[in-house]
Amino acid sequence: xxxxxxxxxxxxxxxxxxxxxxxxxxxxxxxxxxxxxxxxxxxxxxxxxxxxxxxxxxxxxxxxxxxxxxxxxxxxxxxxxxxxxxxxxxxxxxxxxxxxxxxxxxxxxxxxxxxxxxxxxxxxxxxxxxxxxxxxxxxxxxxx
Amino acid sequence: xxxxxxxxxxxxxxxxxxxxxxxxxxxxxxxxxxxxxxxxxxxxxxxxxxxxxxxxxxxxxxxxxxxxxxxxx
Numbered sequence: 294x295x296x297x298x299x300x301x302x303x304x305x306x307x308x309x310x311x312x313x314x315x316x317x318x319x320x321x322x323x324x325x326x327x328x329x330x331x332x333x334x335x336x337x338x339x340x341x342x343x344x345x346x347x348x349x350x351x352x353x354x355x356x357x358x359x360x361x362x363x364x365x366x367x368x369x370x371x372x373x374x375x376x377x378x379x380x381x382x383x384x385x386x387x388x389x390x391x392x393x394x395x396x397x398x399x400x401x402x403x404x405x406x407x408x409x410x411x412x413x414x415x416x417x418x419x420x421x422x423x424x425x426x427x428x429x430x431x432x433x434x435x436x437x
Numbered sequence: 438x439x440x441x442x443x444x445x446x447x448x449x450x451x452x453x454x455x456x457x458x459x460x461x462x463x464x465x466x467x468x469x470x471x472x473x474x475x476x477x478x479x480x481x482x483x484x485x486x487x488x489x490x491x492x493x494x495x496x497x498x499x500x501x502x503x504x505x506x507x508x509x510x
Contacts, residue, residue, distance in 0.1 A: 327510040341445050343504065345485035369509060381510040401510075410509030411445030422446035427506035430480035432489040436463040436503070437477040 294351045295368040296342060300378035306368050310384055314364070319386040321393040325401055327381035329374050337375045337415040338423075346409045354400055363387035365400055369408075373415055407431055439499040441466070447475055447505055459483070460491040462501055480504045 295306070307324050314322070329338050351367065358365045367383040374380040383401060387393040407430050413420040441462060442451040449471060456462045459481065466472050481488055482502040483495075495501075 340509070343444050343502065346482050346487065346502070346504070349486065404509055406507070408507060408509040409444065409504055410507055411505065412508040412510075413446070423508055424446075424506070427508040429478045429506045430487070430504055432487060433480045433506070434477045435481045435489055435491060436459070436466055436479065 294348060294366075296344065297368065297370055298372050299370060300374045301368055301370055301380065301382055303379045303382050306382055307384065310366050310386075314386050317364075317386065319364070319388060321387050321390040322384060323390075323393045323397045324384040325382065325397055326379055328379050329376045331376040333414065333416075335376065335414045335416055336418075337373045338380060339373045339413040339415050339420050340370055340380060341411040341413075342369065342371050343409040350408055354403070358385065358387075358396060358400075361387065361392050361396065363392050363396055365396065367400075367404070369410065438497060439495050439501060441501045441503065443475075443503045445505050445507075447472075447479075447503065456495055458491065458495060459488070459493050459501070462495075463491060466503075475503070475505060478506050 303326050354365050364386040370380040385393040385397045406428050412423040414423055438453050439456055440451055440453050443449040454465055466476060482504060484500050
C-alpha cells in the first residue's frame, strides 16, 4: 500500500508494479484508475486518511488475495488532488483472469465502503466534507 | 484514563476520560451536543482495530477512534 501527498503518478506506479511482477508468472494484471472528474464547480478533491486502520484493512485483503494465489495493490492520495488527475489506483495480479476480474470488483467496492478515507470538495480554496457521497462504515452507530 | 479521538471531518480535538467499557464512552459522548449529528453514523476503532461490541473492557491508555462516513477514491 502506498500513500502520496497530492495527485498520483499513475503511469509510474502501474509500470513499477508491472516490472516487480515480471517473473511471477501471473497471467492477468488488472489495473483500476480513479480520476477526479470536473463537476459541481470543484477545483479539486481533498482527502484525509487514517493510516493505521487503512493498513489493517489492506492487510486483510492481501491475505484474502493470497489464499486465491493473487496479489492486490493500491495507492492513494492525501490532501488536494486537482480535477483530471488521479487520487486512487489499485490492481490485482492473478494466475488466471477470472480471479483477478472478480477480486478487483470486490476490492474496489469494499474500498469505497470501508477504507478509512474522508473526501472533501475544494471550492474557492475551501474544503467541504462530501457528506452526501460518504458511507457509514460497517458497524457504524455503535455509540449512538 | 483513555483517549478518544475524532477523525476526518469531525472538527473536535481528542479528549481523555475515565471509562471502563465502550458503553460508558457512549454515555459520555452523548452528553456532547457537538456530536449529536455524528454518533449514529460513526464506526469505532479500539487501538486501531475496528470493534462492534459495547461491552468490551477498556484499560488505562487505550485509544478509541471515532470514524465518520467514508468516501475514498
